Amino acid sequence: MARNDARRQTLADAGLSVVAREGMRGLTHRSVDAQAGVPVGTTSNYFRTRAALIAALVERIGERLAPDPTVHAPWLDRAPTPSLFADYAHDIVRRLLADREVSLALFTLRVEAxxxxxxxxxxxxxxxxxxxxxxxFNRAAGLPGGDFEIALFHFALEGLVLDRLTVSIDPEISTDAAVEAFVRGILGEDPPPGQRPVPA
Structure with missing residues (x-):
């Protein structure tokens, strides 16, 4: 059949809704059909196997969590300091928390994996x-931090988002304050004015 990207996205979005609400046990071709409001058999026509359906969900997660270029555009001319890195980190957390459904589906997939x-x-x-x-991206932008530091940020930010989406250790701690603390702890403070930071 001809590829219909809009329909594939609709079905993948429906699948993410099912996973976020019911977990992986609820994910079937029929449950996606029902969630999307399409005739029975539609999902299996597009994704013949469960593995193909899961791969489509993973791909769609990436699309829905992709950064907005208009948000990043004003930052391109700024000095590559820990403060700039912090703005990118805040944006990542905001995107993950703004699309609660897709983030819950992602965490569910990771546990099931x-x-x-x-x-x-x-x-x-x-x-x-x-x-x-x-x-x-970090290297091309001249931002501080190398492979190890980027991995640490993944660990920290994903743990923070999991805390905010589920049962929080301490909901009184500001999400933004936590991100700022991660940046200071991993990358340190901004250098003095006029001194360009040296990437790790």
Whole structure:
């Protein structure tokens, strides 16, 4: 059948809704049909197997969590300091918290990946590709921090988002304050005026 990207996105979005609400046990071709409001059999026509459906969900997560270029555009001429890095980190957290459904689906997939290779394979590839892109962007922008520091930020920010979306250790702690503390703890303070930071 001809590729219909809009329909594929609709079905993937419906699948993410099912996973966020019911977990992986609720994810079937029929449940996606029902969530999307399409005739029975539509999802299986586009994604023949459960593995193909899961791969489509992973791909759609990346699309929905992608940064908005208009948000980043004003930052391109700024000095590559920890403060600029912090703005990018705040943006990541805002996107993850703004699309609660897709973030819950992502965390659900990650937990299930520990038990199911069918989920682990596409998720691992997507995550490692994304991490490599983050490192490359950081290096090209001259921002402080190398591979290790970027990995630490993934650990910290994803843990923070999980806390905010589920049962919080301390909901009184500001999300923004936590991000700022991560940046200071991993990258340090901004250099004195006129002194360009040296990337790690």
């Amino acid at each position: 520990a038990r199911n290779p069918e989920i682990a394979e596409p998720l691992r590839e997507w995550m490692r590709t994304g991490f490599a892109a983050d490192v490359a």
